[in-house]
Amino acid sequence: MVNSDETRNTPPDEPYRTRVLVPSGVLGLGFDREALARGVRMAPDIIAIDGGSTDSGPWYLGTGSSKYSRAVITGEWCELLDARHTAGVPLVIGSAGTCGTDRQVDELVRISREWAVRRAVPLRIATIRSEQRAGTLLERHAGGALSGLSSDAPSNEALARALSECTHIVALAGAEAFTEALATGADVVIAGRATDTALIAALPLARLGADGLGNASAGTGTGTGTAPRTDPADGEAYRLAAGAAWHAAKIAECGALCSTGPGSGVILVDIDRDGFSVRALADEARCTPFTVSAHMLYENADPNVLVEPGGRLDVSRARYRALDERTVRVTGSSWRPDPRYTLKLEGARPLGHQCSSLVLVREPRYVQRIDEWCELLEQRIRADVERHLEVDPDSVTLELRRIGVDATLGALEFERGAPVEVGILLIVTAPDADIALDVARLANPSMLHLPLPDDEAMPSFAFPWSPAETVRGALYGFCLDHVVEVSHPTELLRIHSEWVMP
Amino acid sequence: MKVDDVCTRVRAKNAGPFRLTIDCFCASVGDWQRLLDGLSAERVGQALGAGAGTVTRHELAELRVIKFSLPRPGVQGALGDRDQHGAQWALVIVALNLDVQLVAPG
Numbered sequence: 001m002v003n004s005d006e007t008r009n010t011p012p013d014e015p016y017r018t019r020v021l022v023p024s025g026v027l028g029l030g031f032d033r034e035a036l037a038r039g040v041r042m043a044p045d046i047i048a049i050d051g052g053s054t055d056s057g058p059w060y061l062g063t064g065s066s067k068y069s070r071a072v073i074t075g076e077w078c079e080l081l082d083a084r085h086t087a088g089v090p091l092v093i094g095s096a097g098t099c100g101t102d103r104q105v106d107e108l109v110r111i112s113r114e115w116a117v118r119r120a121v122p123l124r125i126a127t128i129r130s131e132q133r134a135g136t137l138l139e140r141h142a143g144g145a146l147s148g149l150s151s152d153a154p155s156n157e158a159l160a161r162a163l164s165e166c167t168h169i170v171a172l173a174g175a176e177a178f179t180e181a182l183a184t185g186a187d188v189v190i191a192g193r194a195t196d197t198a199l200i201a202a203l204p205l206a207r208l209g210a211d212g213l214g215n216a217s218a219g220t221g222t223g224t225g226t227a228p229r230t231d232p233a234d235g236e237a238y239r240l241a242a243g244a245a246w247h248a249a250k251i252a253e254c255g256a257l258c259s260t261g262p263g264s265g266v267i268l269v270d271i272d273r274d275g276f277s278v279r280a281l282a283d284e285a286r287c288t289p290f291t292v293s294a295h296m297l298y299e300n301a302d303p304n305v306l307v308e309p310g311g312r313l314d315v316s317r318a319r320y321r322a323l324d325e326r327t328v329r330v331t332g333s334s335w336r337p338d339p340r341y342t343l344k345l346e347g348a349r350p351l352g353h354q355c356s357s358l359v360l361v362r363e364p365r366y367v368q369r370i371d372e373w374c375e376l377l378e379q380r381i382r383a384d385v386e387r388h389l390e391v392d393p394d395s396v397t398l399e400l401r402r403i404g405v406d407a408t409l410g411a412l413e414f415e416r417g418a419p420v421e422v423g424i425l426l427i428v429t430a431p432d433a434d435i436a437l438d439v440a441r442l443a444n445p446s447m448l449h450l451p452l453p454d455d456e457a458m459p460s461f462a463f464p465w466s467p468a469e470t471v472r473g474a475l476y477g478f479c480l481d482h483v484v485e486v487s488h489p490t491e492l493l494r495i496h497s498e499w500v501m502p
Numbered sequence: 503m504k505v506d507d508v509c510t511r512v513r514a515k516n517a518g519p520f521r522l523t524i525d526c527f528c529a530s531v532g533d534w535q536r537l538l539d540g541l542s543a544e545r546v547g548q549a550l551g552a553g554a555g556t557v558t559r560h561e562l563a564e565l566r567v568i569k570f571s572l573p574r575p576g577v578q579g580a581l582g583d584r585d586q587h588g589a590q591w592a593l594v595i596v597a598l599n600l601d602v603q604l605v606a607p608g
Contacts, residue, residue, distance in 0.1 A: 054516075054518060054519050054578070055516065055586075055587060056586060056587075057578055057579035057583075057586040058519065058578065058579040058580075059579065149520075150520060150521075150573070152573075290565065293564070293565055294525075294527075294565055294567065297523075297525045297562075297565075297567065297569055298515065298525075299515050299516065299517050299523065300517060300523065301517040301521050301523050301558070301571035302558075302560065302571065303560050303562060303567075303569055304560075346519075351580065351581060352581070397581060399582065401584070407584065408584055408585060408590050409584070409590065409591075409593070409594065410582075410584055412549075412550065412551070412575070412591070412594050414594065414597055415597075429581055475581065476579065477577060477579060477580045477581070478519040478520070478577055478578060478579065478580075481518075481519075481520050
């Protein structure tokens, strides 16, 4: 039982150590309860968990919705509030409710308030709201504060239009916002969209102090002081210490994904001025130099550099060493402050309305000639749209995806098998919901009965549902690949704290 | 010889909604070298429809990994996107033939 030793691997400069307990890669994904309890017994300084990402697509931001079940989120968040209460340290979450809009912050605040009342525990809750108004960003855009992250970023005019059309826009908060929220003495910090790493890096960074050297008197838990923007001229010692905090945060942000037991969730990082050590807390999970260093690759376009608000982490000189069979020590990472402080923006706008319909073709003659049949089907539906609907046919997009043939890769599919059956998924995208539904209904008789030219007059294929059509609602698209420059890290963010006194 | 023959795992994943990143893991230095010699950024770009010069290749000798980063073949979730997480594009890379000149023994 390696993990029963709660003091081993403590770095030599203990007073500067910040111990961060990360229960899981994201709230809603589950965690190993025994490992979490073990982590709580190991006296963490803070418990930190991410709550979202763009991973599941633009609909969540477009509608301001959460991807995970409300029941699961409520249950897991209350378990973490219990863990926080036992440990007596702050609990921090970023990117609340997948997309990190204000409404999702409010939802976690509501759950937290109910927990406090139920447990009869006073709770100080700090919130960081990072949703943005299009008008504010349009003004900043006019002043030249927005810049694109890729060479094919839209023109100024197109960007202004995109900003106006977004239903929700969020800015990714950096570590300073969490430091400021923690400085209110918060027991719980609930943030809207933030970088995955900021919530983990914030406390160790705050303890480094503005002078660039560790400040042992910063103590543990809350009361981290104010968080002025760190002076970029702090020197090598600061760059290495901040590099350790950011690198630890990147390694731990997906929970146990940096270990051999990715499903177990729980990770503990000890961050000091010279580096950090990381260990997985579930019995079956091991952190090895390979699993830890390989995690820097994950979801990151450049394996050596991680761009954050206010600077970038450089791990090109990082060294990974096994301390024991489940713990890895990392040193040599460096933080390079950027003279500009920027917040990344995410926005989603409606691109039309969709309706889908699925028909299953099992008849072997049709399965064998599915290309020909799909071509005929599309021609028939297009002709019917032109004949019957009073809309510009070009405003309606039809897709026929052939499940069992090439639905996943489309034109990039390189293999051809002999499927037993093929599912034909019709996706209609139209300017409004009524048109999308009407086109899907218009397609129904052809999807049901369209014969091959040399076949019986009226074959019938299988619809799994009645009604055949599924109204998908609005289609949203991500449309901002930009950052906004700010003069202070929390300038566009709203930080607030409140007491819940049961 | 295919990418599949020299890699233990090929993983594709969104790096945000606009970019895709593909990690190719090799078991041995020899396989890593064969992949390095046989799979250029241009090949990966052609296979996934990325424009010339838009694919970056990172060579990580210690990890025996080669990583490619490129514009996503279509913005995540936009009209026509087939794979929100971008994971299945790895299969296109797995099936590529390596650009190797096979020299007959003797």
